[in-house]
Amino acid sequence: MPHALPVPAPGLQAIILCGPGHALDTFTSNPEDLPKALISIANRPMIWYPLDWCYRMGISNHRLPILPCISAFGQFICLLQSSTAVLDDKSETALKFRADIHLISPSSSLRAIEAALSQNPHLTSLPLPRAVVLGPQSLTLTTGTAEVLRTKEIQAIIKGDFIVLPCDIVCDIPGEAFINAWMTQQQEAFGNSDSPSQGPSIKGALGLWYQTTGAGGVKGEETDFLITTPLAQLPPSQPPSDLHSKLSRLVYSTTSATLKDITGDEGAFPLRHSLMCNRGRVKALRTYRDSHIYILPHWAIDLIKRNPEIDSISEDLIGLWAKSGWQSGLERKLGFPEVLNAISNQLKEPGATESLKIEQMSSTRPMKTSVQDLGGPTTSYQHSSAAPSSTSMTGAKSSLVPAVMALVQKDDSRLVRRVDTAALLLHVSLHLAKLDSVEDVGRAMSSPLAHQHKLAHQSSVAPKSTVTRGDCLLAENVTVEEKCVIKESVIGANCYIKSGSRINRCVLMDGVVVGEKCSLTGCILGRRSQVGRESVLRDCEVQDGNRIPEQSDAKGEKFMIFEGLEGSEGPGSDNGEGFEAVR
Secondary structure, three states: OOOOOOOOOOOOEEEEEOOOOHHHOOOOOOOOOOOHHHOEEOOEEOOHHHHHHHHHOOOOOOOOOOOOOOOHHHHHHHHOOOOOOOOOOOOOOOOOOOOOEEEEOOHHHHHHHHHHHHHOHHHHOOOOOOOEEEOOOOOOOOOOHHHHHHOHHHHHHOOOOEEEEEOOEEEOOOHHHHHHHHHHHHHHHHOOOOOHHHOOEEOOEEEEEEEOOOOOOOOOOOOEEEEEEOOOOOOOOOOOOOOHHHEEEEEEEEEHHHHHHHHHHHOOOOOOHHHHHHHOOOEEEEEEEEEEEEEEOOHHHHHHHHOOOOOOHHHHHHHHHHHHOOOOOHHHHHOHHHHHHHHHHHHOOOOOOHHHHHHOOOOOOOEEEEHHHHOOOOOEEEEOOOOOOOOOOOOOOOOOOOOEEEEEEOOOOOOEEEOOOHHHHHHHHHHHHOOOOHHHHOOOOOOOOOOOOOEOOHHHEOOOOEEOHHHOEEOOOOEEOOOOEEEOOEEOOOOEEOOOOEEEOOEEOOOOEEOOOOEEEOOEEOOOOEEOOOOEEEOOEEOOOOEEOOOOEEEOOEEEEEEOOOOOOOOOHHHOEEEEEEO
């Protein structure tokens, strides 16, 4: 579907982290061929969803200027290039564009992702110039997310404030509203102060958490633990954004595993006295999950560089940053005074914030404080008003550390999910299959995640077969023979469903062949896999290219191929490959 940019470019860069996908090992056992970022979610590559979200919120690569000395074809070729100079920099006709969307991947998966960006029809439908894929040499499958930002290749491309998001996120929250919520709370951080003597502000961060319980929940889904406190109310001159009611200040964040270690057998969480004194009203949340979507100011890179022990963005960077606002001495230990003083001096330079004034994001007055209280030199700077003042509704003491704000999605009115397990892959794919298609309700009324058609080709379904159109997706070149019943399922391209088969709540990736009179319920079948006739599978996962023997009966199993198991029974044993069902 077309991707118009509904809002002006927000000036942010996007860093999309394409991890290894250990929890999806049934389908990512060969990352050189099919990395996690290319696993199909509702017949689209996983990476399509964060890319589409970035484009819809206005983040895109800078367009090339129209110059008379360059032909239209020449400019089109330039658009296909990465973020390098097209012509000589010294030439008056030099053409450049900066890629604001980067995919960060281990080098082993680099070629597969680049090929998909140029060949997959869903990815080629995204606007040009396309995203740039980077594979730092030091990046491994176990590299921490903060360590990724510490690599020289990533630091070279980040030129300003940026948004970090995982490749497995599916988010229906309007991206422009998410950015606007961050900008609104930054207030004078964008250089709109009417009094030059007040100086520039220093921006904070924003993260997104979503509810895992309720109708949209998945049993066993990972959760995180966070503690928040209310934000100061906006002044009348600053109209609240649509998401303002869901914003709060993050004061503590950790994973459920770490929380279990802290609470121990007693299950009691120790609250620091300084937290209650400095923040007053707090709320602890245990059923929410960190989406790993963060808007970070550029100076966060300096903070990461100063602290080599910061390995993870979510638990280390965000968690320690949130605690620095109230835990005595932590801000000094992390080096906040030095980092903030350096940024404050840069912002005071003539023209440092001039380019941001045109955005006109705020009209309120910031609060002026001194870094001397942090143990650094006497340098005045301002921080985002997201940090509550001494007269705020929380009764908290003012903090000199810029705030980490939390956008907490408390209901399932908008789909927000990380798809990092097989159960979530099935759940989210089936949810997307239920969305009304553009063909049925029109583009204006359809979800941005909706498909153009529910059934790509109605003629491919035999007359005596039943496909429930309301909750199914059938891609191109799917063949469904007679007497088949398909309900609440996603069928990928080039699949072949033979006569008499029943498929319910399943996801079949591209090229799957289902034999005659098979019964599949709650299963995920990898690309080019085959199910023998009269097989009955319930809640099973089948690896790419695997062949299930005829009349198999299994429940809750993973069917995977293990190389080098000579003498194993089952398909492929004669060529050095073993077939095995893993419970």
